[in-house]
Amino acid sequence: MSATKPLEGLRVLDLTVALAGPYGSLLLGGLGAEVIRVEAPGGGDIARNNPPYVGEDGIHFGVRHDHEVSLTTLNRARNKKSITLDLKSPRGKAIFMRLVKECDVVIENASEGVTARLGVDYESVREANPRIIYASVKAFGEPSPYPRLKGMDIIVQALSGIMDVTGFADGPPTRIGLPMADLIAPLFAVNGILSALIHRGKTGEGQRVQVSMLDCLASMVAEEHFDVFQAHGYPKRSGNFHDRLVPFGVYGTKDGHVALVAFQPDWFQSLTEAMGQPELANGPRYATRGPRMKHAAGLNTLIEAWTQQHTSAEVIHELQEKRGVPAARVRSPHEVLHDPVLKERGAVVKLEHPGLADIDAMGMGLPIQFSKTPVQFDQPAQALGAANSEIYRDLLKLSEAELAQLHDQGVI
Template structure:
């Protein structure tokens, strides 16, 4: 094996990303690229232009956490989490000098990743066509909220507005209640996964063609593309409610059931598992009931079936239900854990799925950061170092990639270009 191959322990090592992302969706995409080993250079205007810098809670250089007004010494936990593994450069792209510096950096880049508002990269003259003329091998990833041009001109794309427009809210909640927001910012987290897949595919294609390309992904398209996998249209035309609360009636029993001291999740779509549940609750004859004798009838009669099961689970403790169904009868049945319980799970820390959140000067904070849940047998996939202070790498990067001198930097700093 060649020495350079043996030495490369990270999949994207040697690749350089110019990061023009803000908020969550874009920064999560570049975080994944950094975890895979790419050199990610996060570029912000002098003073900081990522809106996530104003997300509470905040931490200061002493490591304290608060929800008050952000001060000069405060850093948002959002930034501390999303900027891990990245270099930080302050550069004013609104200025001609700043753009020229960025163009020089583009000559040495493999990827540009942006999720700015529609029209911004064109106004700044850092759009795909402009940068491709400088570096034809460049892979330029644009992650938008509602597509470009937007399907809904004038509408601001936030996770909750994308969830609403995508139809996903219509599938979430109870049948007698309103549409409901998914508990996590799911469109912000899903779209960058597709974006990174697109970027990595473009990298593979570039090996053959020698050319880069423009990868475009929108949060709305990613969310909407999920709906057909549950055939929501067919189900509703056949009398199923759009929202079924904590149950997935097409696969009944498949949901959350109250116990004497908590809740359990039971997924027992097969006939064998269904028979095991009826036996456990002391009503094995229900397996011969036409309402429950097959997956189709159980889907139609899911509400009644769920009442029967919960009448039994609610009389027993969570541990007893799991012991009876899971341990003794091999029915998929687990406790419903709280977020706090999961974020304290040592096994997830051992696997680097969760990591302590580290402040660049204060050290480890009383907060948890998400790792990357990808494990490779012959490569290191990890976020690595903590977030850098704003602009900490400006001089180093601009000397290396733009050929600037110390005097150049002093002059640009005086003019607030950097």
């Protein structure tokens, strides 16, 4: 394999905070880009105060001490060079624009209007570097249709409709168990950045890339035709089942739960045989998928009455191993995070602390495999401002006297 990562040679100026932005710059860093993360002196990312904290006494959920780091930061700040810079000061903004001239990409997810007030919005940055790719990840877009509303993940889930189609038909709307808006939007942002870089390679033109968390989730809600289903009397929430593809769901067993899929004719026939009720496959209610949708609740009850008589392993043996019907045990997060196969492939990786030999915590991996180039989040998170000297002295050629002055004035 080549020692060069796919994005090696690209330089990214990272103004992001929280999760939606930092996950995007984390991906770029794992793919090989040099990511320079800019925070205010003292730390500008609210995620630095997320418990649990890691220090010499291990991992805890108490009060953070000065020498301790949030586990969140150890996860999201990998493969990034940390610098401090006061963008509110004239000298800080001037230094920022010098950095812009040395970079290919700027990525930010500030609240609406913040970058304009600071003078680091796309129009200002483009004047310094017309070739820049300027990526903005916002909660609701800019201008926002909800100008006074803070763009937290749960708020975006609520507005997107995805919460209203999650949960059981007779229950309340349900938040997805992961911050999906925060995680999905940066995937679209990175796609947009890479596409803009390809366009720049063809034309020499930089441009702005805009991604809205709300737009991203809403586009996914549109994948299912909920408007059509509702017009025909189907509930918008179906819990652990997907009635359009019944049998398709999660069923209880003696010792847990299994997910199984048997909507294909041969799979359904095999399932009914395993249940000891082969006649179900030819009956008028269940023989074809249209009528089966209308009688999904009854069919799911019959299936679960059978699965509950067996352990998960027995159900999987009867279906997946003997008959080729897709079935799998519902695993816990702990099992997944310590799955040796997922560890080997780099989907989950052990987190490192720059000052500690070992911590017992797993982090997000980079789940992309290249045949020629290695990729991974292989550089631990830096201490705040750890790269100040490298970036300001080596990249911008500031003297030691200038660095000392900037530090004394609180600019860096």
